[in-house]
Amino acid sequence: MGSAIESEWLAIGMFVGFFFILMSGYPVSFSFAGTGLVFGLIGWLVGALDIDRLFLLANNWFGTMSNFTLLAIPFFVFLGAVLEKSGLAEQLLETIAVVLGPLRGGVALAVVLVGTLLAATTGVVAATVIIMGMISLPVMLRYGYDKRLAAGVIVASGTLAQLIPPSLVLLVLSDQIGVSAGDLFLGALIPGLMLSFSYALYVAIVAYLNPNMAPALPPEARQIKGMALVLKVLKAVVPPVLLIFAILGSIFFGLATPTEAGAVGAVGACGLAAMNGRLNLKLLTEAAHATAVVSSVVLMILFCSSFFSLIFDALGGKTLITGLLVQLPGGKIAFLIVSNIIIFLLGVFLEFMEICFIAMPILVPAAQKLGIDMVWFGVVMAVNLQTAFISPPVGFSLFYLQSVAPKEVKTIDIHKSALPFMAIQFAMLIIVIAFPQTVRWLVDLAAKPG
Numbered sequence: 001m002g003s004a005i006e007s008e009w010l011a012i013g014m015f016v017g018f019f020f021i022l023m024s025g026y027p028v029s030f031s032f033a034g035t036g037l038v039f040g041l042i043g044w045l046v047g048a049l050d051i052d053r054l055f056l057l058a059n060n061w062f063g064t065m066s067n068f069t070l071l072a073i074p075f076f077v078f079l080g081a082v083l084e085k086s087g088l089a090e091q092l093l094e095t096i097a098v099v100l101g102p103l104r105g106g107v108a109l110a111v112v113l114v115g116t117l118l119a120a121t122t123g124v125v126a127a128t129v130i131i132m133g134m135i136s137l138p139v140m141l142r143y144g145y146d147k148r149l150a151a152g153v154i155v156a157s158g159t160l161a162q163l164i165p166p167s168l169v170l171l172v173l174s175d176q177i178g179v180s181a182g183d184l185f186l187g188a189l190i191p192g193l194m195l196s197f198s199y200a201l202y203v204a205i206v207a208y209l210n211p212n213m214a215p216a217l218p219p220e221a222r223q224i225k226g227m228a229l230v231l232k233v234l235k236a237v238v239p240p241v242l243l244i245f246a247i248l249g250s251i252f253f254g255l256a257t258p259t260e261a262g263a264v265g266a267v268g269a270c271g272l273a274a275m276n277g278r279l280n281l282k283l284l285t286e287a288a289h290a291t292a293v294v295s296s297v298v299l300m301i302l303f304c305s306s307f308f309s310l311i312f313d314a315l316g317g318k319t320l321i322t323g324l325l326v327q328l329p330g331g332k333i334a335f336l337i338v339s340n341i342i343i344f345l346l347g348v349f350l351e352f353m354e355i356c357f358i359a360m361p362i363l364v365p366a367a368q369k370l371g372i373d374m375v376w377f378g379v380v381m382a383v384n385l386q387t388a389f390i391s392p393p394v395g396f397s398l399f400y401l402q403s404v405a406p407k408e409v410k411t412i413d414i415h416k417s418a419l420p421f422m423a424i425q426f427a428m429l430i431i432v433i434a435f436p437q438t439v440r441w442l443v444d445l446a447a448k449p450g
Contacts, residue, residue, distance in 0.1 A: 007048040011317030014039040018308070028354045029297075032304035040311040053314045060306045068259055069174055069181045070302075074295040075262030076166050080118075081287035082269040084127045086278040088240065089118055093135050095236040098229065101217035105207030108145065108153045108214055109200055111136050115157025116196040119164040120244045121265070125389065129158030129400040138406055146213040147409050149206060152417030155390050155397045156199055156424075162352065162386040164192035165248055166258060166265075169352045169385060172298065173378045176360035177367075181258040182251050186446055187379045187439040189248075191432050195386070198424045239275070243268045252446065298353055305357035318365060325366035332370050336433065339363050340384050347388020351396065355385065376432075376439045383432055387425040390418045 018035040022028060043049030083089045093114045100106035100113075111132055118128045132154045140150040162169050165185035174181040207214035247265040250256040256264065273279040312318060328334040342363070346355045360381075367377050390397045392415035402414055432438050 007043070007316040008320050010039060010043050010046075010048055011312055011315040011320060014312055014315065015317060022350075028350070028357075029300040029304040032301070032308040032357070036304075036308040036311040039315070043311070043315055049311070049314050053310065057307060057310055060310065061303060067175060068257065069171065070298075072166070072181065072257075072259040072262040073168060073171055073298055074291050075259065075266045076168065076171070077294045078287055078291040079262065079265045079269045080121060080127055081290040082266070082273055082283065083118075083121055083240070084131060085283055085286050085290075086269075086273040086276065088236075088269075088272055088276065088278070089114075089127075089131050090135055091236045091276075092117065092240055093132060095232050097136065097139065097217075099233065103207075104211050104216050105203045105214035106216055107136060107140050107143070108149065108203045108207070111153050112157045112196060112200045112203065115154075115160050116164060116193070117240060117244060118158075119160040119162075119167070119192070120248065121240065121269075125159050125161045125397060126400050128161050129154060129397050130404055132158055133401045133404040137401075137404075137409070141406060141408065143217055144212065144215050147413055148417040149203070149213050150417075151401060151405065151409055151414045152419075152421050153199065153203060155395075155401050155414065155418050156421035157196070158400070159386055159389045159397045160192060160196055162389055163188055163195065163382050165189055165251070166262065167382070168294075169356070169382050170378070171258065172353055172356045173360070173382060176356050177364050177374050177378050179374050179378060182254075183375045183443050183446075184378050184382075185248070185251055185258065186442040187375045188382055189252075189442060190438050191379060191383055191428060194431070194438070195383075195425065195428050198428065199421065202420065202424060235276075239272050243272065252442075254446070301353055301357050305361075309361050318362065321362050322365040322369065325363070326369050332372060335366060335370055335372075336380070339367075340380070340429070343381055343384045344388045344391070347385045347391070352385050352389070373436065373440070375443055376436050379439045380429070380432055383425070383429045387422060387429060390422060390425070392416075392418060 014035055017039070018031055021031045021035060026034075040049060040054070044051050093110065096114055097107050097110040100110045103109065115128060115132060118131070137150055137154060141147060161167060165188055167185075167188065170184045170188055171181055174184045203214065243265060246268065247261045250261045250264070251258055270279055270284075273283060309318075325335055325338065328338060330337075339359075342359060343355060346359060350358070364374070367374065389395050392398065395418065398411075398414050398418060402411055405414065
């Protein structure tokens with residue numbers, strides 16, 4: 001066998017090579033597999049890799065497919081797809097906008113509220129940002145909203161699907177860091193709601209200080225009143241809210257696992273669509289196709305990253321990086337600073353799934369050796385990813401909104417619109433790091449007997 005130094009240099013070259021291939025625009029799953037194959041072959045030829053290690057791959061894949069929690073991903077994606085494609089999400093936003101319309105900044109507040117509700121059902125950022133951009137942005141511009149405030153509140157609120165349960169980010173993170181999805185859901189709930197409240201507070205302050213930036217809707221835009229409005233709220237708002245409470249409540253009170261709750265939620269979404277006369281074969285086909293695409297991407301990346309991770313570990317890469325991270329001057333604080341910088345920079349360029357499979361296998365061993373609480377660490381990473389997702393110049397949510405924004409809203413407007421909300425999110429990241437009980441309180445409460 002080759003020396004440990006040879007193996008470590010191969011591991012470093014493997015990681016650097018992977019990033020060069022990834023930055024060239026090559027699909028992340030094939031970047032994982034191709035790099036692992038090339039460096040695995042080189043390692044075997046120079047005697048730095050025992051080929052028998054590859055026999056562990058089948059066991060790794062079997063273990064992945066046996067992970068019951070991952071089954072929740074297609075259920076929650078299907079739930080969100082049904083709500084989106086049936087128009088129920090649009091109906092929810094339109095109704096709440098009418099209810100809050102008489103207030104200064106009412107439509108923007110409605111966007112925050114609906115972004116929170118959709119985050120708790122769809123768990124998918126792209127769908128939420130695009131839906132709210134198509135519906136609410138033209139309305140806010142038509143009635144005199146500042147275009148940067150209007151764009152910023154959509155980008156930020158839509159990205160709450162990264163953090164608020166049942167987030168796909170949290171589901172994937174739970175698998176990668178080795179904690180239960182239920183604990184991560186509980187841990188992320190308070191930071192997610194605090195972030196949502198902070199957005200609403202910011203909108204309210206801006207509307208109070210400068211009414212011209214966020215005026216109330218004029219009377220002619222609020223023609224639904226009285227009992228008609230009450231009935232519309234009962235039809236459009238109450239059922240989705242009850243569905244959210246049923247899903248999250250069953251998880252938080254231990255009545256169901258996230259996978260079981262996701263299955264019930266998927267059936268419940270179909271029931272809501274049927275109640276509104278919108279359930280048909282076309283809807284189910286489109287929702288199933290969207291679910292298959294997302295689930296296939298997750299599994300493809302998961303399988304290929306497992307192969308990459310196996311080769312990288314066999315070459316001593318994980319041991320090398322874990323040692324470097326653990327021995328950083330400053331201990332836990334230094335590790336947290338470095339890991340947050342890594343996740344933020346990756347989050348500017350890559351999707352959350354790619355980041356989870358690239359960074360978590362490297363950061364988690366060091367975090368465990370340093371005695372860091374893994375539920376808290378997972379939520380910190382999720383808040384950081386939330387920030388990266390709206391960061392100029394290439395935050396994904398910015399481009400989701402740009403794809404549906406009216407012509408008068410330029411790319412530079414959307415990028416600048418995110419800056420105050422980034423400041424809010426950085427403040428929340430500091431709060432979560434400084435006060436771990438914002439994450440641990442509900443988790444510890446649920447763990448108490450009785």
